Amino acid sequence: MFRYVHTNIIAKDANKLIDFYKKVFHCKSINETRDLRGVWLDGLTGLNDAHITGEHLLLPGYVEDHPTLEIFSYDKLEGTIPSEINRPGIAHIAFEVDDVEATLAEVIRAGGSNFGELVTAAYPNGKEAVFVYARDPEGNILELQSWRQINQT
Known part of the structure; x- marks a missing residue:
């Protein structure tokens, strides 16, 4: 089976950004909040003592539980690089x-x-x-x- 599941945004303030996407783009809570840490997360991320919190929001136009916009924040964030429309990687x-x-x-x-x-x-x-x-x-x-x-x- 193959299906698109989610896109993840790492936020400085996950709660504020979650509220923005709910208000402006009508994303909906699907009761998938996260407060994750542990050896498995350290292994997955390659970080020591990783801790992430956030929520999955159902994208507008869908009626089930996917695809979602996953907005998380880490306790420890690296410096940011401004998004540019022509920077390699996901643009928008x-x-x-x-x-x-x-x-x-x-x-x-x-x-x-x-x-x-x-x-x-x-x-x-x-x-x-x-x-x-x-x-x-x-x-x-x-x-x-x-x-x-x-x-x-």
Whole structure:
């Protein structure tokens, strides 16, 4: 069996970031909070005395218990490297929303920030997309997108 399970974000303040994703993106608690430590976690992470806390949040648009956004925090955090859209590795998390501009405003009200310009792009088969990048309160890059059918002449 193969299935996508979760994406993990390591947060400076897991509770604050969890609240942000619940409020802005309608992620839901599924009663999977974590307070993990032990020899097995040290072996898995390669860290001594690792301790992580956080929660799995059901991503919007799904009705079961997966996939989730896993937001954890370690007791001991390394220094941060600012997220950049062209840095190798995972670049952003994308959410399809009804109204990109309204959701961007909500991101900003909830402590996030704008990143780049709002753009509209034509796609094949008469589709049009509105996109913008933003940052969550801890600087992780988000993509907001919405799609619509346009009239073809």
